[in-house]
Amino acid sequence: MAMLSVTNLGISFGGLRAVYSFNITIEKGELYGLIGPNGAGKTTAFNLLTGVYKPDCGRILLDDVNITGLSTIEINKMGIARTFQNIRLFKELSVLDNVKIGLHNHFRYSTASGILRLPAYFKTEKLMNDTALDILKVFGLDKEADTLSSNLPYGKQRKLEIARALATNPKLLLLDEPAAGMNPAETAELMETITLIREKYQVTILLIEHDMKLVAGICEKIFVLNFGQELANGLPGDVLNNPEVIKAYLGE
Amino acid sequence: MNNRGNIFERINKNTRTNLITIGIIILAYMVFQIMIVTGNLTNLMQGLLVPLCYYSILAISLNLTVGILGELSLGHAGFMCVGAFTGAFFSNSMVDIIHNTFLRFSLAIITGAIFAALFGTLIGVVVLRLRGDYLAIVTLAFGEIIKNVINVLYIGFDSRGFHISMKDSVSLNLLGDGKVILNGAKGITGTPNDTTFTVSVILLIAIYLIITNLIHSRSGRAIMAIRDNRIAAESVGIDITKFKLLAFTLSASMAGIAGVLYSHNISSLMATPKNFGYNMSIMILVFVVLGGIGNIRGSIIAAVLLTLLPEYLRFMNDYRMLIYAIVLIIMMIFNWNPACIAWRKSHPIQRLLRTKIKKEA
Numbered sequence: 160m161a162m163l164s165v166t167n168l169g170i171s172f173g174g175l176r177a178v179y180s181f182n183i184t185i186e187k188g189e190l191y192g193l194i195g196p197n198g199a200g201k202t203t204a205f206n207l208l209t210g211v212y213k214p215d216c217g218r219i220l221l222d223d224v225n226i227t228g229l230s231t232i233e234i235n236k237m238g239i240a241r242t243f244q245n246i247r248l249f250k251e252l253s254v255l256d257n258v259k260i261g262l263h264n265h266f267r268y269s270t271a272s273g274i275l276r277l278p279a280y281f282k283t284e285k286l287m288n289d290t291a292l293d294i295l296k297v298f299g300l301d302k303e304a305d306t307l308s309s310n311l312p313y314g315k316q317r318k319l320e321i322a323r324a325l326a327t328n329p330k331l332l333l334l335d336e337p338a339a340g341m342n343p344a345e346t347a348e349l350m351e352t353i354t355l356i357r358e359k360y361q362v363t364i365l366l367i368e369h370d371m372k373l374v375a376g377i378c379e380k381i382f383v384l385n386f387g388q389e390l391a392n393g394l395p396g397d398v399l400n401n402p403e404v405i406k407a408y409l410g411e
Numbered sequence: 412m413n414n415r416g417n418i419f420e421r422i423n424k425n426t427r428t429n430l431i432t433i434g435i436i437i438l439a440y441m442v443f444q445i446m447i448v449t450g451n452l453t454n455l456m457q458g459l460l461v462p463l464c465y466y467s468i469l470a471i472s473l474n475l476t477v478g479i480l481g482e483l484s485l486g487h488a489g490f491m492c493v494g495a496f497t498g499a500f501f502s503n504s505m506v507d508i509i510h511n512t513f514l515r516f517s518l519a520i521i522t523g524a525i526f527a528a529l530f531g532t533l534i535g536v537v538v539l540r541l542r543g544d545y546l547a548i549v550t551l552a553f554g555e556i557i558k559n560v561i562n563v564l565y566i567g568f569d570s571r572g573f574h575i576s577m578k579d580s581v582s583l584n585l586l587g588d589g590k591v592i593l594n595g596a597k598g599i600t601g602t603p604n605d606t607t608f609t610v611s612v613i614l615l616i617a618i619y620l621i622i623t624n625l626i627h628s629r630s631g632r633a634i635m636a637i638r639d640n641r642i643a644a645e646s647v648g649i650d651i652t653k654f655k656l657l658a659f660t661l662s663a664s665m666a667g668i669a670g671v672l673y674s675h676n677i678s679s680l681m682a683t684p685k686n687f688g689y690n691m692s693i694m695i696l697v698f699v700v701l702g703g704i705g706n707i708r709g710s711i712i713a714a715v716l717l718t719l720l721p722e723y724l725r726f727m728n729d730y731r732m733l734i735y736a737i738v739l740i741i742m743m744i745f746n747w748n749p750a751c752i753a754w755r756k757s758h759p760i761q762r763l764l765r766t767k768i769k770k771e772a
Binding site for chain 1: 621624625627628629630631632633635636638639640642643644645646647648649650651657705
């Protein structure tokens with residue numbers, strides 16, 4: 160049984176078919192790479208999967224539950240979390256608070272117990288702090304828990320976004336260009352972190368990336384999108400040597 | 412000493428900020444009380460004590476909308492107006508029934524808060540779908556509409572119950588034992604003057620605590636997440652509408668409480684452009700902006716300074732508003748200019764205090 164099964168997904172903006180006939184099947188525990196030239200529709204595909212855009216056609220099944228057309232909030236509750244290509248952190252809040260907001264739906268107490276500081280507040284806040292710090296530790300950010308998130312260096316902001324997404328306890332994690340703007344050392348470190356969180360949190364990952372070293376290094380399967388349509392799909396060795404793919408990336 | 416640490420340094424930073432602020436409020440309260448008892452406080456100042464409190468409450472409650480939720484509201488005086496009239500209406504109709512002042516006033520405050528919250532929810536449901544400028548325009552319109560509706564509203568009651576009219580007080584058809592409570596543009600007169608400085612200070616502290624506690628709780632974080640990045644907040648499963656509405660309603664109900672304090676501090680309550688109009692909403696916004704958006708303590712300081720300043724400048728009639736404006740500009744520069752912020756950080760009073768405490772220890 161596939162964890163995510165997408166059939167014939169499509170959306171158009173005006174006359175432009177941004178994504179169409181999009182079919183992908185991701186098994187539990189897989190690490191899938193989604194690549195393609197600029198403007199191929201990769202981020203649009205992410206936005207369709209997370210409910211930012213409502214698809215014109217097609218069907219998305221997550222663990223056999225139809226999540227097509229649900230809102231972003233509901234889809235996150237069903238178990239899909241994502242990061243963004245242009246970092247979207249809660250800038251005025253601390254690193255720890257960013258992760259605690261990710262924990263929002265998993266540790267609950269009422270607004271009233273928060274305002275009146277009832278025992279539920281102290282108990283749950285402590286649990287939240289501990290859980291959030293555990294997640295930050297995996298990303299090596301626990302020392303900076305009290306730093307304002309916008310004061311973090313770029314690479315760490317990217318990591319914090321992944322940490323926040325992980326905090327929502329997803330089945331499927333969508334990473335939109337996690338290594339964008341990172342230097343080779345940072346990218347290597349990120350690859351280790353991704354491998355680590357896969358094992359530790361048993362999470363399935365679909366990632367968009369332009370850094371072929373990263374894609375070839377950690378992805379088990381690769382899907383190539385070009386002009387909104389599938390160009391190739393399969394094992395990295397086959398896909399990256401596919402002449403069509405090379406042509407799409409490098410031109411003739 | 413290192414293991415134990417200074418008790419002041421060991422407690423949570425937020426709790427420390429709260430304690431300092433509440434300490435300052437209580438200290439100011441005691442100083443004023445002593446001055447009243449010893450007869451050192453001028454009449455002008457005595458009359459300003461309650462306004463200082465309700466202006467502070469208005470400022471911190473608007474800061475919840477503007478600073479924490481990040482939405483611009485220009486109709487805060489409208490919610491204050493709702494609270495003022497419903498609270499005064501309640502007290503006026505209950506003045507012969509509930510004789511215990513404390514009980515009656517508490518219920519009036521609750522009434523004012525609930526009605527303001529109700530209006531806050533009604534407006535919020537419609538308006539919070541809008542963003543930025545649109546929200547500001549609609550809330551501005553709401554403030555004006557409320558004021559004008561109250562000016563044509565006549566409510567009275569007699570042994571048969573309540574009567575409502577939008578024409579004049581005669582068309583209420585009251586019996587001989589009847590009493591007009593809300594008399595259109597003449598407003599509500601004869602509200603018992605239940606507001607005292609003590610009650611106002613207690614409410615100010617309570618509302619300050621409610622807001623700061625909210626900010627540092629799960630719901631408060633959700634509200635600030637929406638402010639900082641709505642799309643990211645949605646992506647981690649935060650219910651945008653719910654938390655926006657929560658903050659907006661809470662902010663409205665607190666403005667309502669300030670309104671109740673206001674209406675029980677004056678002899679005749681009328682909805683005029685001066686007290687509940689556009690200018691009032693803007694003035695509250697000025698408190699918030701100058702005190703620092705999102706800075707609750709700053710709102711109180713700004714509200715107090717900017718309420719006292721025009722009163723104390725009365726002796727130079729012609730230049731009063733000129734100096735007021737210059738002070739606004741200076742405060743703005745001091746608060747937000749990067750050079751000033753750097754200067755403040757290098758000369759913090761806090762650090763001076765801390766080194767002193769350490770030396771003594």
